Amino acid sequence: xxxxxxxxxxxxxxxxxxxxxxxxxxxxxxxxxxxxxxxxxxxxxxxxxxxxxxxxxxxxxxxxxxxxxxxxxxxxxxxxxxxxxxxxxxxxxxxxxxxxxxxxxxxxxxxxxxxxxxxxxxxxxxxxxxxxxxxxxxxxxxxxxxxxxxxxxxxxxxxxxxxxxxxxxxxxxxxxxxxxxxxxxxxxxx
Numbered sequence: 001x002x003x004x005x006x007x008x009x010x011x012x013x014x015x016x017x018x019x020x021x022x023x024x025x026x027x028x029x030x031x032x033x034x035x036x037x038x039x040x041x042x043x044x045x046x047x048x049x050x051x052x053x054x055x056x057x058x059x060x061x062x063x064x065x066x067x068x069x070x071x072x073x074x075x076x077x078x079x080x081x082x083x084x085x086x087x088x089x090x091x092x093x094x095x096x097x098x099x100x101x102x103x104x105x106x107x108x109x110x111x112x113x114x115x116x117x118x119x120x121x122x123x124x125x126x127x128x129x130x131x132x133x134x135x136x137x138x139x140x141x142x143x144x145x146x147x148x149x150x151x152x153x154x155x156x157x158x159x160x161x162x163x164x165x166x167x168x169x170x171x172x173x174x175x176x177x178x179x180x181x182x183x184x185x186x187x188x189x190x
Contacts, residue, residue: 116130
């Protein structure tokens with residue numbers, strides 16, 4: 001079963017960073033240098049002025065030599081799980097029409113930019129269709145999507161080759177859903 005985890009506020013994450021940094025007797029200036037950031041950026045992390053993406057949280061945790069979950073859930077991950085994830089009823093996939101309807105809905109989003117791709121014979125030896133997202137695009141979540149896809153492909157391959165268990169894959173899936181659950185996308189139609 002998947003779970004929604006209470007995601008801490010940027011201020012809570014910042015306090016956890018500060019607590020661990022101070023416990024290791026690292027100054028903000030030294031920590032900034034280690035991360036390749038400015039001292040002011042570290043101050044903003046610790047005050048919660050900057051909402052940190054998961055990859056940045058992981059980078060900070062790595063530098064502090066702690067699991068990234070410790071910055072998100074200092075009391076322990078087990079205490080963070082609160083309620084089962086409610087499946088969205090907006091899109092149920094029973095027919096090809098359901099899949100196509102989702103694609104039409106995606107075209108109305110403004111915080112997510114993409115292009116549709118299609119190759120077909122005789123111009124190409126393969127017949128393919130896809131959605132291409134530029135990680136350096138103008139959409140608010142373009143980079144997040146590319147990072148997620150990179151991780152998803154890696155995890156999916158690891159699952160298929162037996163390098164991780166289904167339970168670990170499902171745990172990663174739950175973490176991703178929980179992390180992005182409040183990342184609202186604008187919709188031009190609204």
